Amino acid sequence: MIEFDQVSKRYHGGHEALKNVTFRLDQGEMAFVTGHSGAGKSTMLRLMMAIEQPTAGQVRVNHRIINRMPRRQVPFFRRELGIVHQNHELLPEKTVFENIALPLQIAGMSPRDIDNRVRAALDKVGLLDKIKYYPVMLSGGEQQRIGIARAVVNKPKIILADEPTGNLDPALSRDIMDLFRQFNRVGTTVLVVSHDLGLVARMPYRVLTLKQGQLKRVPV
Amino acid sequence: MTRNQSVAVGANERLAGWWRHHQFLFAQTPRDLIRKPIASMLTWLVIAIALTLPTLFYVGIKGLTGLTDGWHAGAQMSLFLQTDVSDERALALSEELLARPEIASARYIAPDQGLAEFRQQSGLEALLDNLDSNPLPGVIELTPQRDQLDFGEGLQMTFSALPEVARVQLDLAWLERLGEMLVFAQKLVWLLSALLSLAVLLVVGNTIRMSIEQRRDEILVVKVVGGTDAFVRRPFLHMGAWYGLIGGIFACVMVQICLAVLAPSLASIAQSYGVTLTALSLSIGESLFIIFASIVVSLVGSRLAVARHIRDIEPS
Missing domain, CATH: 3.30.70.3040 (Alpha-Beta Plaits)
Structure with a gap:
């Protein structure tokens, strides 16, 4: 589902964010990416989201090659991903419903289908009663769950999460991780970027560790 | 699964989605505009004033042309x-x-x-x-x-x-001279219309540009969750059309008010020359034309603004 083949990324000015990274995440797999800040985690995510392109090697996500993907295909590619951000990126002037409905609206779904899907997604994250709220009225943990609901509402095959528990206390972090595990159990490929080594270590999943742009250890 | 299978939503489904988004925006955009009443009103008034000026000139010249025609016929x-x-x-x-x-x-x-x-x-x-x-x-x-x-x-x-x-x-020499002056005045009206249309275009373009800046975060989120450039552009084009529509209607109202204020004194001046002034008004067709032109110019302004600015906003 996600495949890095000898991928390097060098920025203008010579900084090499990723050096010869090779790994493969199969369909339905869940894994973590850890590393210090500046180790290349964000670059890796940006490559997977087709925000940037590798300078060398090949990135394949969902059977599509990111290298030189035509600009106009990028939006359609991104619709197949569910992306969870550290600071959840909810729009403050839109309600919970409108925030979660956004990917469906972009996909051109009918209002009735949107309504059903949004309710289902909210139900999954346990916040159906907050459907008419605005994000500021919710706690940090709730906002993150709304962010996850928006990521999964389009039933993506792959979920990419960037430090989803970065701002949460340990109990809430566990709740969020449990959510990802639920989605993984029904077949979604999940990749979580996190520097919370304690939390990662307690999970029975593969861990990819980045250090100065290189992959340290790839347990089979 | 190949790339094509996953991308190829049916053409019908895409058209339906396109239409649904327009429907949504048709209801949503007026609400967005009303939520910022002062900013919207200022834009509408600027458009209206810019359109009122050449329109008043036009109506005045139309009235005078009618007069000279009458004199020629009665020459x-x-x-x-x-x-x-x-x-x-x-x-x-x-x-x-x-x-x-x-x-x-x-x-x-x-x-x-x-x-x-x-x-x-x-x-x-x-x-x-x-x-x-x-x-x-x-x-x-x-x-x-x-x-x-x-x-x-x-x-x-x-x-x-x-x-x-x-x-x-x-x-008839003086009449010919008046005719020549009217031709000159007509050219002036065209020039004025062109300049002030450009002003409308720039005002709407600038307003849309600011609106894009204000909604930068939203645009980024939309792009991350797979919104195309066209999807991102659409709300701003709707906004531009509304600026043009309401601004054009305001312009027509302003023109009518100005004519109502000017008409009595013009009529008495005309009467002292022994002529009756007719056609010193804006017809429904002319009003519709002004509103239509206002919408078109505003749309062009918005389109230029979005083309210029939306591409630059990319997630990083």
Whole structure:
């Protein structure tokens, strides 16, 4: 589902964010990416989201090659991903419903289908009663769950999460991780970027560790 | 699964999605505009004022053009006859002239009749009473056919050559001058319209640009969750269209108010010149044209703004 083949990324000015990274995440797999800040985690995510392109090697996500993907295909590619951000990126002037409905609206779904899907997604994250709220009225943990609901509402095959528990206390972090595990159990490929080594270590999943742009250890 | 299978949502489904988004925006955009009433109102007023100016000029010129047309149609040529021409000969001549295709009417005014009219109009009765004889010649007044507005100097020459005619008076030069000035004024209106349309375009473009900046975060989120450039552009194009629509309607209202304020004094000026002013108003067709033009110009302004700025906003 996600495949890095000898991928390097060098920025203008010579900084090499990723050096010869090779790994493969199969369909339905869940894994973590850890590393210090500046180790290349964000670059890796940006490559997977087709925000940037590798300078060398090949990135394949969902059977599509990111290298030189035509600009106009990028939006359609991104619709197949569910992306969870550290600071959840909810729009403050839109309600919970409108925030979660956004990917469906972009996909051109009918209002009735949107309504059903949004309710289902909210139900999954346990916040159906907050459907008419605005994000500021919710706690940090709730906002993150709304962010996850928006990521999964389009039933993506792959979920990419960037430090989803970065701002949460340990109990809430566990709740969020449990959510990802639920989605993984029904077949979604999940990749979580996190520097919370304690939390990662307690999970029975593969861990990819980045250090100065290189992959340290790839347990089979 | 190949790339094509996953991307190819049916064409119908895409069209439906496109239409649903427009429907959504049709309801949503007015709400967004009303939520910022002062900013929206300012934009509408600027558009309205920019459109009101050339429109008022246009209406004014339309009124004046109507006037000169009226004068041309009522233009007269006066043939002053030799003093020795008898009334019978003069009447016969006026019949002959009336037979010509260019002439719509011919009226002979005998010297006595002329004197009587002059006495009545001038109020110089005492002076006229002191005259031994009538100094006025006979006059034939000619009016041209409607389609023969240009009475023409050729005709003037022809009539001058008649033995009975002493002098031909055709006082249309000032009318021609007025006509030329009107042509100039019309060009001025076009120029003004073009400049002020450009102003509308820039104002709307700038407003949209600011609106794009304000919604930068939203645009980023939309792009991350797979919104195409067209999807991102659409709300701003709707916004531009609403600016144009409401601004255009405001302009029409402003024009009508200005005309209502100006009309009484214009009418009394016109009356003092013995003419009635008509057509000093904006017709429904003209109003619709202004609104339509306002929408088009605003749309172009928004399109230019979004083309310029939305591409630059990319997730990082």
